[in-house]
Structure formats: structure tokens, C-alpha cells
Amino acid sequence: xxxxIHFFPMCLIITSTMYLFLLSGCQVGPDYxxxxxxxxxxxxxxxxxxxxxxxxxxQTWWKVFEDPVLExxxxxxxxxxxxxxxxxxxxxxxxxxxxxxxxxxxxxxxAVGSYxxxxxxxxxxxxxxxxxASDQLNMHTVGVDSIWEIDVFGRISRSVESAxxxxxxxxxxxxxxxxxxxxxxxxxxxxxxxxxERIRYAQNNIKLQRDTLxxxxxxxxxxxxxxxxxxxxxxxxxxxxxxxxxxRQSEAQSIHRLSVxxxxxxxxxxxxxxxxxxxxxxxxxxxIGLPTELLRQRxxxxxxxxxxxxxxxxIGIATSGLYPVFSLSGTFALEAQQIKDVGDWDSRTWGFxxxxxxxxxxxxxxxxxxxxxxxxxxxxxxxxxxxxxxxLEEVENAMVAFAEEQQRVEALExxxxxxxxxxxxxxxxxxxxxxxxxxxxDMQRTLTVQQDQLAESRGRVAKNLVRIYTSLGxxxxxxxxxxxxxxx
Numbered sequence: 001x002x003x004x005i006h007f008f009p010m011c012l013i014i015t016s017t018m019y020l021f022l023l024s025g026c027q028v029g030p031d032y033x034x035x036x037x038x039x040x041x042x043x044x045x046x047x048x049x050x051x052x053x054x055x056x057x058x059q060t061w062w063k064v065f066e067d068p069v070l071e072x073x074x075x076x077x078x079x080x081x082x083x084x085x086x087x088x089x090x091x092x093x094x095x096x097x098x099x100x101x102x103x104x105x106x107x108x109x110x111a112v113g114s115y116x117x118x119x120x121x122x123x124x125x126x127x128x129x130x131x132x133a134s135d136q137l138n139m140h141t142v143g144v145d146s147i148w149e150i151d152v153f154g155r156i157s158r159s160v161e162s163a164x165x166x167x168x169x170x171x172x173x174x175x176x177x178x179x180x181x182x183x184x185x186x187x188x189x190x191x192x193x194x195x196x197e198r199i200r201y202a203q204n205n206i207k208l209q210r211d212t213l214x215x216x217x218x219x220x221x222x223x224x225x226x227x228x229x230x231x232x233x234x235x236x237x238x239x240x241x242x243x244x245x246x247x248r249q250s251e252a253q254s255i256h257r258l259s260v261x262x263x264x265x266x267x268x269x270x271x272x273x274x275x276x277x278x279x280x281x282x283x284x285x286x287x288i289g290l291p292t293e294l295l296r297q298r299x300x301x302x303x304x305x306x307x308x309x310x311x312x313x314x315i316g317i318a319t320s321g322l323y324p325v326f327s328l329s330g331t332f333a334l335e336a337q338q339i340k341d342v343g344d345w346d347s348r349t350w351g352f353x354x355x356x357x358x359x360x361x362x363x364x365x366x367x368x369x370x371x372x373x374x375x376x377x378x379x380x381x382x383x384x385x386x387x388x389x390x391x392l393e394e395v396e397n398a399m400v401a402f403a404e405e406q407q408r409v410e411a412l413e414x415x416x417x418x419x420x421x422x423x424x425x426x427x428x429x430x431x432x433x434x435x436x437x438x439x440x441x442d443m444q445r446t447l448t449v450q451q452d453q454l455a456e457s458r459g460r461v462a463k464n465l466v467r468i469y470t471s472l473g474x475x476x477x478x479x480x481x482x483x484x485x486x487x488x
Contacts, residue, residue, distance in 0.1 A: 029316020
């Protein structure tokens with residue numbers, strides 16, 4: 001019987017192959033350089049009308065609304081949202097993959113063990129010789145095998161570089177989900193508040209139109225007006241009443257969306273949020289940053305840059321296939337015919353040595369792989385530039401929408417004020433018989449439409465401000481993501 005234990009003699013390998021380490025660090029492939037991209041120094045003047053230059057507090061932008069309910073919802077969403085938890089799990093996955101790549105710097109050490117029993121063939125090399133039972137052989141093997149790749153041409157270091165960049169990209173993706181989450185919570189809350197204000201306007205108009213209907217009925221009973229006036233009053237009242245169920249449906253959908261964003265069942269917030277709330281007030285003084293700050297603040301831009309870095313490193317990984325791979329392996333063994341002799345020091349045996357493997361022909365697969373990686377890096381570069389342009393466009397669009405919607409709100413406020421006065425005047429004229437009922441209907445219908453548009457427009461102003469902060473990349477900082485254990 002024979003037993004064998006393999007061991008990696010580190011001192012012998014390091015002494016014998018020092019020249020290989022001198023070659024280490026020769027990384028093939030392009031070295032990544034963060035691209036320089038020129039952006040405007042200032043925003044377009046028409047876009048920043050109503051906005052002021054200055055450093056914006058992007059980390060907690062929602063506090064500008066001074067709405068405690070909104071702040072509470074955003075806090076809960078940051079702690080419980082499921083999309084955010086998925087993004088966090090991706091960060092943990094990418095960290096583990098980085099560990100896998102970095103582990104290639106170290107030798108692979110395997111424990112091995114086996115047992116076999118063999119007998120020589122009477123018709124083989126020993127043909128004609130007697131074969132006895134004592135010629136049968138038992139083999140016991142236990143031990144350790146090791147092999148170590150020396151990173152001469154940078155395949156491993158480029159793999160680590162790529163994995164590091166992808167991990168950082170996953171962190172930026174987490175931040176991007178955070179930015180989008182806070183934006184969606186705020187916009188859904190503003191939608192709900194806007195709908196509730198539209199419902200209040202509709203209910204007030206229903207009360208007004210019921211009074212008008214009662215007035216026409218009395219005048220009809222006194223034979224002062226025709227039946228047509230009564231029917232038209234019924235018509236406008238029923239039309240206004242029909243808008244309430246539609247608005248209630250939209251209100252419920254907004255509450256359901258908020259509940260799910262908080263990682264809760266759809267009806268979780270219904271009792272709390274179904275009570276009438278005001279549209280968050282937009283502050284008078286709003287500061288915004290400069291276009292150059294986008295490159296540092298927008299997570300999607302930062303993610304695109306990190307993906308470009310990873311794709312560049314992948315070129316080096318593919319290029320290393322053109323060069324030889326050097327490795328070291330070693331064995332230390334204790335061998336014995338009898339199992340009882342395995343621990344005897346005289347049973348020792350060992351061996352080690354370097355190895356080289358170099359692909360000489362592969363049908364041009366390696367060079368084609370390099371071309372693939374170069375093309376993917378070019379795509380990543382273009383995607384990075386496109387992401388910057390789209391970010392600039394998104395900010396400018398949000399600023400223009402905010403400024404113009406504010407102008408619209410001011411006009412609608414004047415329109416509503418005039419419509420309210422017109423309704424009061426035309427009703428008095430109708431009561432004394434100086435105008436027909438059609439004018440009353442027209443004014444009440446106009447008031448209903450203008451108030452509904454005003455509530456909707458106020459909500460849009462607040463939502464456009466949210467879009468400005470979101471497009472600037474607001475809602476995260478290095479400090480907040482460190483607290484979430486996502487910063488490397």
C-alpha cells in the first residue's frame with residue numbers, strides 16, 4: 001500500500017522564480033484615462049428664469065416643500081422600497097465578483113484523496129510470469145495540490161480592474177435607483193394632493209350648481225322661466241358630479257402607488273392619505289447648480305463612466321491571450337507501501353517547477369475577441385457622451401417647464417378670480433330677469449373648468465421642481481450611501 005500527501009513549498013518556488021516576479025506588472029492593453037467632456041458653463045438664460053444661481057441642497061431637496069407628510073414618506077421609502085433592496089443586492093453581488101477576481105492573485109490549493117486496488121495483467125507486460133495475490137497493489141492517496149499563475153502580462157490585474165469598475169457602476173446604479181425612487185414618491189404625493197384639490201373644487205361647484213338648480217325650479221314653479229332652464233341646470237350639475245368618481249379613482253391609484261413604493265400593500269396608506277391635503281408649496285427662492293456639477297452628481301453619468309472603465313480593462317484581458325501564461329506548481333509527498341509508514345519522515349518526496357503555456361494557433365479567435373472588446377469600449381464611450389447630453393437636456397427641459405408653468409398658474413389664478421366674480425354677477429342678473437339662463441350655465445361651466453385647470457397646474461409646478469432636482473441628480477450623497485453600507 002502507498003499513501004501520498006502533496007504540499008506547496010512556498011520558499012522554494014519564490015526563490016527559484018524571482019525573475020517571473022520581476023516581469024509582473026507588465027499590463028497589456030490600454031490604460032484607462034477618465035474622459036474629459038466639455039459642458040456649458042451656464043444654463044440657457046430662458047431656462048433659468050425664476051431660478052437663482054447658487055449651490056443647491058440636492059441631498060435632501062424635498063425639504064424645500066416643508067411638508068412633513070412628504071418627508072415621512074420619502075424616509076420610509078428609503079428604508080423599505082423593494083427596488084432599492086434589489087439594487088443593494090446587486091452591489092453585494094458585484095463586491096463578491098470583485099473578490100473572485102482578486103482571488104486569482106493567490107495560488108489554488110486543493111486537498112485530494114483517493115483509494116485504488118490494482119492487479120497486473122497476466123497477458124500484459126508480465127506475460128508468462130506467474131501472478132500471485134501478493135502482486136496486487138493497494139494505493140492510498142491524501143494530500144494537497146497547488147498551482148499558481150504568475151500575472152506577468154496583467155491578465156489578473158486587468159480582471160480586478162474590470163471587476164472594481166463594475167462594482168463601482170453597481171453602486172452608482174443603487175444611487176440612481178435612490179434618486180428615481182425619491183422623485184417618484186414626491187411626484188405621486190403631489191399627484192394625489194392635486195387630485196384632492198380638484199375634488200374640493202368640484203364639490204364646491206356641485207354645491208353652487210345645486211343652489212342654481214333649486215333657484216330655477218322655484219322660478220319655474222312661479223312660471224317665470226321655461227322648463228328648459230331646469231333641465232339645463234340638471235345637466236350641468238350631473239356633468240360636474242360625474243367627474244368625482246374619476247377623480248376618486250385617480251386619487252386611489254396615487255395612494256396605491258405610494259404604498260407600493262414604500263414596500264407595503266396597495267391599501268396600506270389609504271386611511272392616512274385619503275384625508276384632504278394641500279399641494280406642497282413651492283418656495284420663492286430656488287437655487288440650482290452649474291452644468292459642470294452634473295458630471296459629479298448624476299449617478300447615471302457616473303455609472304456610464306465606470307462601465308467605460310470596465311470595458312477598457314476588458315480589452316487588456318482579451319489582449320493577454322496573445323501572450324504566454326506562466327505558472328508554478330509544486331508537490332510534497334509522503335509515500336509508503338504500508339499505511340502505517342505514511343507518517344515516517346523517510347517516506348517524503350517532493351517536486352516543483354515553473355510551467356508555460358502559449359497559444360500558437362486558434363483560428364484568430366483571440367484577435368477577434370480583442371476586436372469585440374474594443375467595439376464594446378467604443379459603444380461605452382458613446383453611451384457616456386450620450387448620457388451627458390440627455391442629462392443636460394433633461395435639466396433644461398425641467399427648468400423651462402417649471403418657469404412656463406408658473407406663468408400659467410398666474411394666468412389661471414386671474415382667470416379663476418374673474419370667473420368667480422362673473423358667476424356671482426350673472427346669477428344676480430338672472431334672478432332679476434336681466435339675462436338668460438344660458439349665460440349662467442356658461443359662467444358656471446367656465447368656473448368649473450378654470451378651477452380644475454388651476455389645481456392641476458399648481459401640481460405641475462411642484463412636480464416640475466421635483467424634476468429639476470431629480471435631473472440634477474439630487475437625493476443621494478457619499479455620506480448617505482456610506483450609511484447604507486454601499487460605499488466601497
